[in-house]
Amino acid sequence: MCIDFVSKAKNLLAGINIYQSSEGVWAFTDARAGIQAHIHHSQEPAALAAYTAIDPEIAAERFSGWAFIDLVDELPCMDATENTALAMVCGAPTPTFPCSVERGEIFGKAVWDIVEAYSLEGCFDRLERPWGSPGSHYYLRPSGFKWTGDQQLNAGSMKAMRKSYRTMSQLQQIMVLTIMHLYCQGKDKTYLTGVVQPKFLLPRQ
Numbered sequence: 001m002c003i004d005f006v007s008k009a010k011n012l013l014a015g016i017n018i019y020q021s022s023e024g025v026w027a028f029t030d031a032r033a034g035i036q037a038h039i040h041h042s043q044e045p046a047a048l049a050a051y052t053a054i055d056p057e058i059a060a061e062r063f064s065g066w067a068f069i070d071l072v073d074e075l076p077c078m079d080a081t082e083n084t085a086l087a088m089v090c091g092a093p094t095p096t097f098p099c100s101v102e103r104g105e106i107f108g109k110a111v112w113d114i115v116e117a118y119s120l121e122g123c124f125d126r127l128e129r130p131w132g133s134p135g136s137h138y139y140l141r142p143s144g145f146k147w148t149g150d151q152q153l154n155a156g157s158m159k160a161m162r163k164s165y166r167t168m169s170q171l172q173q174i175m176v177l178t179i180m181h182l183y184c185q186g187k188d189k190t191y192l193t194g195v196v197q198p199k200f201l202l203p204r205q
Contacts, residue, residue: 006094009085012043018050024091026053035062042077046085053089072178073185104135111137111179118175122164125157142180142191158191165192 013019014029016039021027035058039047044063048071051059078086083095096106115124127139127147141147144158165176180191 005080005084006088008081009046009088012081012085013046013050013089016043016047016050018047018054020088026050026089028054042074042079042082043085045071045074045078046082046089049086049089068174069177069181072181104137108136108138111140111182114175114179115140118172120168120172120176120179122168123161123176124179137182140179142183144191162192 010020016037017029017033018026019029048059048063048066051062080095087093087095115121123143125141125143125147127141129139129148143161144154146152146154146157165173168176180188184191
């Protein structure tokens with residue numbers, strides 16, 4: 001299955017004028033066509049990563065106005081081929097697509113690994129029982145509420161979470177906002193209201 005997805009991913013990238021010229025190096029088959037070509041919305045994350053790897057200026061022109069959260073929002077729309085293409089461009093291991101239980105375990109471990117690796121514990125709580133299907137990410141919730149009680153606002157916890165967020169580096173804040181978006185889609189009107197949030201837009205040249 002993985003070999004088949006890799007082949008399909010290469011064809012997908014070729015369809016948007018991108019090919020791998022050597023190990024870890026990507027190039028346009030036709031830069032002008034790449035800028036003008038129609039790209040299906042679910043292919044945009046892979047295209048954005050590839051364009052940025054090739055030429056950040058062209059990427060900024062082609063995806064002008066794209067925010068980081070726009071990329072995150074597209075991920076659930078992507079199929080196995082598109083996920084494989086994104087992984088290939090980023091130099092990440094080719095993803096596998098096992099049963100839903102295994103996917104939950106893989107995803108849950110990845111989320112907690114990010115929380116621990118980037119020291120984001122000040123913004124998230126580990127619950128005593130899961131809220132959902134298999135996967136340890138269901139034990140994780142943004143801080144600020146009494147998740148193990150009446151689920152009401154916990155003013156002290158919310159204040160501490162916002163204070164922790166303010167002291168973080170921009171990279172840590174990106175990770176916090178990305179994970180939080182999994183639990184609270186749309187505009188945040190609860191957790192970080194009143195806290196200055198960075199705007200992660202592609203740079204305009």
